[in-house]
């Protein structure tokens with residue numbers, strides 16, 4: 001299998017995905033019949049205005065939210081209807097997350113935060129320590145390992161978030177507005193970091209953003225509006 | 236997640252809210268101390284009972300004495316009455332259910348002489364069957380009276396230790412070994428008038444004849460200070476002795492054989508002692524038994540235990556509610572954290588364990604500190620509790636004993652208490668922990684974002 005063929009393997013397949021919220025009598029079609037594929041190693045960007053349904057799609061892909069109908073096939077496995085326990089196991093082995101608001105645990109140091117996914121995977125203490133330290137070095141925080149999130153800047157916190165998302169070397173990484181709370185300079189740093197790390201391990205990325213300037217980092221850009229795909233562009 | 240990670244995380248979360256954790260732990264401490272104290276007092280009192288009663292007197296024995304104390308309906312002493320203890324009574328007693336053995340007893344004073352030394356010997360004549368029924372001690376010499384070999388005196392160890400000689404200013408004591416030294420048994424001269432024309436009555440102890448035995452030292456003072464004799468043998472020597480007296484006193488002496496000094500009744504089981512006592516009372520005879528003293532004591536001790544147990548149970552219930560409340564608050568505060576953990580791949584099973592371990596840690600800490608305090612309380616009770624317990628028990632009979640313990644913590648109790656604390660924690664943490672597992676990751680992460 002050469003690089004070309006490998007890249008063509010489907011990592012994510014979304015078929016006729018729907019998510020309808022009911023607010024009293026009103027139905028909100030947050031995701032309205034969306035279908036798309038993401039290839040192995042691809043960097044896919046979902047872009048759209050606020051309220052267009054991007055985050056909902058991402059949450060559905062991650063199994064955090066339950067789809068109303070449709071199929072989501074990750075690494076050949078349909079996660080729609082998967083049990084909570086199986087989903088947790090699947091997240092441990094295959095998924096990583098980067099959040100807009102970092103979502104670090106405030107009582108833990110940077111190192112402990114990065115270690116968390118490995119703790120859930122029951123990795124040996126020595127090994128997970130080593131991996132986490134290595135990861136923090138990669139994101140340039142080797143001198144902040146014992147700091148609590150409250151003692152770090154937004155950019156630093158997001159780099160801890162990235163280290164945490166990548167530490168278990170998942171095949172797929174989801175990022176919801178990872179730079180949404182950061183200034184322009186830091187945004188570039190963080191985006192470069194994500195892109196570089198994903199490339200190193202041949203990981204697939206699905207990123208959500210409303211910022212058109214970030215689409216330049218992506219291989220594929222999917223534009224969402226009112227819960228529907230309005231445009232797909234390959235860079 | 237492995238055990239260590241769970242414990243570490245639990246401790247971290249508990250230390251995050253120190254005051255709240257401390258208050259919750261205090262609840263468990265109070266519960267633990269009450270319960271451990273209750274159990275330790277129960278055990279302590281039982282041990283003391285056993286020491287003072289089980290060892291010094293057989294619990295299943297009922298005594299019917301010639302003089303019976305009377306009490307009015309308020310339990311106040313109302314004089315004594317003399318009751319006739321004869322073979323009619325013995326036959327009546329045979330008919331009572333649960334009576335295992337009956338031992339009519341005649342008590343007399345005797346004297347032992349060895350050279351210039353002498354000692355007083357309390358003599359108790361008893362049916363020969365009784366030697367196997369009433370918990371007699373081992374013998375250091377000889378055998379107990381039996382069908383074919385009943386003509387003997389069984390010496391108490393204490394009696395043989397107390398030979399003395401006194402004349403003028405000199406007073407000497409001596410331990411006499413009858414297997415080695417010449418010992419003679421006589422009845423004292425001061426009770427009855429001797430007929431000067433008759434030869435004195437005396438009984439020479441002779442190892443060759445096997446007419447004596449020696450009891451080993453016993454915890455039961457009665458066996459340590461009373462010499463025993465078979466009833467038939469006593470009657471024989473008493474008649475012989477009476478024939479050496481003056482005519483008037485001979486008649487008086489023979490009356491000794493017509494009624495017993497006391498009758499001992501052995502009951503088949505401790506639980507039946509009170510029933511048998513009641514049955515004897517119906518025959519019109521007053522009785523004594525160790526159970527009689529023990530029963531109110533045990534009732535009081537049970538009451539103390541029930542009160543402490545109730546306090547302990549209440550304290551534990553309150554602290555269980557406390558723990559549950561603390562866990563609910565803690566889960567509420569950490570909703571978002573739980574959501575994040577779930578998204579990062581934490582299994583539902585681990586979320587539940589995380590909170591259960593935390594609750595168990597609260598229980599365990601309370602249990603351990605509670606045990607430490609319980610040891611102090613137990614020490615205090617044993618050191619200063621004597622007057623209190625004597626007052627509560629309305630008798631000093633038991634608790635005058637040197638070194639009597641009111642609170643005993645056996646080696647298993649601390650472990651049981653720690654486990655129990657943990658158990659209370661787990662039980663009260665269970666529902667909150669289940670609630671934590673139900674938290675939806677998406678809702679959790681949306682909250683205060």
Ligand SMILES: Nc1ncnc2c1ncn2[C@@H]1O[C@H](COP(=O)(O)OP(=O)(O)O)[C@@H](O)[C@H]1O
Nearest residue numbers: 021028030048049050051052053054055056057
């Ligand atoms: N839990 C919910 N209940 C009701 N409506 C929701 C819920 N979550 C999202 N929505 C609605 O779905 C639409 C898409 O939301 P979202 O995916 O968060 O948009 P985006 O991330 O693109 O800003 C919005 O109209 C939002 O109001």
Ligand SMILES: [Mg+2]
Nearest residue numbers: 051054055056
């Ligand atoms: Mg969004």
